[in-house]
Amino acid sequence: MIKKNSIHQNKISIIIGITICIFILNFFSQDKKTKIKFEELALGNNNKTSIGIVDGKTIHCKDLIDLDNCIESYKITNDKMPVILSLGNSQQHAINQPQFGDEVTSAILHRKLMKFGMYTLTLSQPNVNLQEHYLLFAHLINKFPIKTLLLPLFIDDMREDGLRRAIKGALDDHRTVENIKTSSTGQNLITLINEKDTTGNRTEIEKNSPQKNWENYLNEKLANIWSLWDRRNSLRSELSHLLYQIRNEIFGIKPTTARKMIRGPYLKNQQAYKDILNLALKNKIKVFVYIPPLRNDVKIPYIPNEYNAFKIETKDIAFEHKVNFTSLENIVPAEFWGFKNSTNFEKKEELDFMHFTGQGHKLLADALFEEIKINMAE
Amino acid sequence: MIFNSLTYLLLLFIVIILYWLLSYKARLLLIFTSSLVFYGFWKISFIPILMISVIIDWWVAQQIYQCKKKKRFSFLLISLTANLGLLFYFKYLIFFASNAIGFSNLLGIEIDPFALKIILPLGISFYTFQTISYTVDVYRGFIKPERNFILFACYVTFFPQLVAGPILRAKEVIPQFINRPSFSFDHIFTGLRFILFGLFLKVVMADNISIFVDKGFMIDVENLSAIDVWTLAFLFGFQIYFDFSGYSFIAIGSARMMGIVFPNNFNFPYISSSPKEFWQRWHISLSSWIRDYLYLPLNKQKVENRSEGGFKKSFKSSANNSSLFITWGIMGFWHGANWTFLLWGVYHAILIKIYRLIEPSTRTFSNSLRSVLGISVTIPLIMLSWIPFRATSLSEGLNMWAKIINPFEYTWLGMRENIYLITFVVFMGFYVVFLFKEKVLSKLKSFRLIIVLFDIILMVFVSSLVIIFFRSINQFIYFQF
Numbered sequence: 001m002i003k004k005n006s007i008h009q010n011k012i013s014i015i016i017g018i019t020i021c022i023f024i025l026n027f028f029s030q031d032k033k034t035k036i037k038f039e040e041l042a043l044g045n046n047n048k049t050s051i052g053i054v055d056g057k058t059i060h061c062k063d064l065i066d067l068d069n070c071i072e073s074y075k076i077t078n079d080k081m082p083v084i085l086s087l088g089n090s091q092q093h094a095i096n097q098p099q100f101g102d103e104v105t106s107a108i109l110h111r112k113l114m115k116f117g118m119y120t121l122t123l124s125q126p127n128v129n130l131q132e133h134y135l136l137f138a139h140l141i142n143k144f145p146i147k148t149l150l151l152p153l154f155i156d157d158m159r160e161d162g163l164r165r166a167i168k169g170a171l172d173d174h175r176t177v178e179n180i181k182t183s184s185t186g187q188n189l190i191t192l193i194n195e196k197d198t199t200g201n202r203t204e205i206e207k208n209s210p211q212k213n214w215e216n217y218l219n220e221k222l223a224n225i226w227s228l229w230d231r232r233n234s235l236r237s238e239l240s241h242l243l244y245q246i247r248n249e250i251f252g253i254k255p256t257t258a259r260k261m262i263r264g265p266y267l268k269n270q271q272a273y274k275d276i277l278n279l280a281l282k283n284k285i286k287v288f289v290y291i292p293p294l295r296n297d298v299k300i301p302y303i304p305n306e307y308n309a310f311k312i313e314t315k316d317i318a319f320e321h322k323v324n325f326t327s328l329e330n331i332v333p334a335e336f337w338g339f340k341n342s343t344n345f346e347k348k349e350e351l352d353f354m355h356f357t358g359q360g361h362k363l364l365a366d367a368l369f370e371e372i373k374i375n376m377a378e
Numbered sequence: 379m380i381f382n383s384l385t386y387l388l389l390l391f392i393v394i395i396l397y398w399l400l401s402y403k404a405r406l407l408l409i410f411t412s413s414l415v416f417y418g419f420w421k422i423s424f425i426p427i428l429m430i431s432v433i434i435d436w437w438v439a440q441q442i443y444q445c446k447k448k449k450r451f452s453f454l455l456i457s458l459t460a461n462l463g464l465l466f467y468f469k470y471l472i473f474f475a476s477n478a479i480g481f482s483n484l485l486g487i488e489i490d491p492f493a494l495k496i497i498l499p500l501g502i503s504f505y506t507f508q509t510i511s512y513t514v515d516v517y518r519g520f521i522k523p524e525r526n527f528i529l530f531a532c533y534v535t536f537f538p539q540l541v542a543g544p545i546l547r548a549k550e551v552i553p554q555f556i557n558r559p560s561f562s563f564d565h566i567f568t569g570l571r572f573i574l575f576g577l578f579l580k581v582v583m584a585d586n587i588s589i590f591v592d593k594g595f596m597i598d599v600e601n602l603s604a605i606d607v608w609t610l611a612f613l614f615g616f617q618i619y620f621d622f623s624g625y626s627f628i629a630i631g632s633a634r635m636m637g638i639v640f641p642n643n644f645n646f647p648y649i650s651s652s653p654k655e656f657w658q659r660w661h662i663s664l665s666s667w668i669r670d671y672l673y674l675p676l677n678k679q680k681v682e683n684r685s686e687g688g689f690k691k692s693f694k695s696s697a698n699n700s701s702l703f704i705t706w707g708i709m710g711f712w713h714g715a716n717w718t719f720l721l722w723g724v725y726h727a728i729l730i731k732i733y734r735l736i737e738p739s740t741r742t743f744s745n746s747l748r749s750v751l752g753i754s755v756t757i758p759l760i761m762l763s764w765i766p767f768r769a770t771s772l773s774e775g776l777n778m779w780a781k782i783i784n785p786f787e788y789t790w791l792g793m794r795e796n797i798y799l800i801t802f803v804v805f806m807g808f809y810v811v812f813l814f815k816e817k818v819l820s821k822l823k824s825f826r827l828i829i830v831l832f833d834i835i836l837m838v839f840v841s842s843l844v845i846i847f848f849r850s851i852n853q854f855i856y857f858q859f
Contacts, residue, residue: 025846162593210419
């Protein structure tokens with residue numbers, strides 16, 4: 001009797017449980033027709049993601065997935081034109097309190113430099129690290145005739161580590177591997193990929209294997225007949241964002257909270273920075289390293305000693321490699337910085353230390369343009 | 379085919395429907411062919427290697443049974459040579475060859491390294507151990523050989539357990555195939571429950587934890603503090619537990635949907651109060667195999683014939699030390715052709731040895747004190763064993779261990795704050811779930827409505843997260859072994 005009861009209980013709870021689960025998921029994902037990324041949720045409503053598009057051509061990409069658009073635009077324009085590659089993080093592709101007609105730095109700079117026969121291409125990823133910049137730079141050298149590299153050094157990016165999926169594919173290109181294989185950062189990146197391949201551990205399923213092809217086919221089919229399947233990306237992002245808010249609420253973390261430097265990622269990123277400069281020098285590419293704009297009307301969210309040490313070290317490295325170094329920290333005045341949604345459950349808006357308004361983008365583009373112009377005159 | 383894929387779920391769905399509709403003979407053919415399809419999805423070229431093993435052991439077992447006593451051992455040797463030979467060639471040849479070349483070069487004898495590319499067939503370590511257990515059991519007279527080739531092939535290739543176990547005995551599986559289980563919704567729903575929980579552990583827990591573990595192990599050892607090493611040890615310990623126990627749950631659930639019952643392979647290993655208990659709760663089918671085919675025979679002790687119970691002490695203490703270290707050395711190497719795995723095995727042998735020395739003096743303690751003390755000493759020591767297991771080289775593993783004995787390495791942190799936080803949450807979550815299951819749920823058994831309501835909430839939670847996170851991004855860690 002007890003066994004019979006427990007069998008019924010098992011059936012009831014599974015059937016009711018799964019039915020409720022599907023109902024709830026459908027309910028919460030109804031309004032998510034477009035895919036929402038966690039990074040975009042973290043930016044908040046006050047910031048709008050915008051990539052540079054000039055005369056209908058994409059001159060600003062976020063990773064290897066949309067790089068083809070940038071390549072296509074370049075080919076249409078003039079595939080012999082010298083390229084200025086500008087790397088960056090979400091500061092490059094987010095506009096705080098956007099107004100009609102506002103543009104990101106990449107678009108403004110591109111237009112200005114086109115008059116001088118130079119094509120500016122921008123690649124920016126949220127929370128990027130220098131190792132990722134290095135890999136992308138090594139990859140793009142094979143695809144564009146890069147003459148100049150604009151490299152912003154954010155102290156926040158020095159805390160980041162790892163290699164995102166949307167960039168990892170660069171290592172499939174043997175020319176990219178060739179470009180990086182002798183450097184310390186490059187060896188680390190290659191080892192990371194090879195180690196996973198040889199052990200079979202946590203590797204992605206082999207490309208073009210029956211498993212991969214079937215999986216893609218079934219995922220597509222399922223998404224066609226069950227729209228929830230396609231909206232899971234957005235649900236994952238929202239769930240991650242919720243956990244992020246809970247963490248901030250519990251520990252009282254706000255954008256103004258001082259972020260400590262982390263030794264491991266910091267040293268790896270400094271090494272990657274040196275490797276970028278070496279690769280540029282080897283390929284006779286001019287480099288402009290700059291400390292990007294920082295909100296200067298309030299206390300900065302870093303440990304002052306660490307921030308100063310970071311600036312001195314990066315400057316010294318630039319001088320050692322005989323590349324241009326400039327600080328653009330103070331070029332965006334307080335009024336062009338904005339606010340962001342609360343990063344916890346409070347309703348209050350908080351200071352945004354990373355993203356500025358359209359005016360700020362214009363100031364940054366002007367400053368970069370002046371730096372490049374001076375150098376061109378030299 | 380990996381379990382956390384739509385392809386597998388589709389295959390399972392088709393197989394289950396056909397299985398219950400078909401006649402007995404057709405069912406066996408269905409299991410055999412679907413197992414080959416399942417295996418061939420990785421690489422069709424792996425199938426002949428698997429079949430060589432199946433055919434040899436099927437034939438050898440018949441010969442052992444039929445021939446005179448004197449010749450039986452020769453046939454057993456044929457089986458062992460063939461199985462271990464294949465395993466050695468595919469898994470260990472490159473490792474030993476490159477080590478021999480390195481050693482010769484050290485001695486001044488210059489040998490050029492040669493390029494040898496051998497792809498490890500998936501699950502070879504698992505099915506090799508399973509087929510060895512079969513021929514040895516026939517040799518020991520525990521079972522009669524199976525005359526029906528398809529039935530025997532089903533035992534070895536049965537897709538839920540083919541690539542990563544549980545390593546089952548013929549006595550446990552073949553009779554279940556023969557007994558022709560009859561259809562019951564209980565099989566389907568119980569199996570479904572196992573699969574859901576297995577997927578939860580894999581796609582929600584293990585895969586999300588792996589992001590942080592991978593980032594941590596990417597940092598150079600010199601930039602990790604002692605606290606970082608401890609954190610990574612615990613976090614990887616939980617990742618591999620969720621990953622492998624998740625796999626085992628899916629295997630158990632898939633078989634159960636066909637009316638085949640597999641024993642449990644994991645039983646809350648991180649509440650063990652001794653290394654011995656840990657090996658009775660972790661990868662139980664492997665430790666039981668090691669017990670019956672290696673450790674107890676080395677000590678000339680009576681063996682058992684079941685894939686349950688896990689590792690246990692031999693009663694004969696004279697040969698204990700050497701057999702303990704040999705057993706655990708082999709256990710380590712079974713996991714992979716790398717010195718790091720040998721170190722992992724030897725470390726466990728040392729833990730067991732120390733426990734045996736200390737254990738008598740703790741007998742005067744109360745049970746609860748023994749339990750609390752045992753867990754708080756055993757679990758950190760077990761977690762430390764995962765460092766060489768996950769490390770890419772022996773030096774990396776040893777350098778990480780060296781950090782934890784250096785008091786100056788406890789004064790700073792080298793990783794993102796989230797990693798410590800996640801480790802703490804996972805650690806606490808594991809013990810809260812265990813205590814809730816043992817202390818609260820057991821007391822609520824008589825309140826049926828509460829239990830049903832709780833179960834429904836649990837199912838909503840588990841299935842929602844499985845649907846949201848279901849992606850076939852990562853393979854199971856144990857597939858590499």
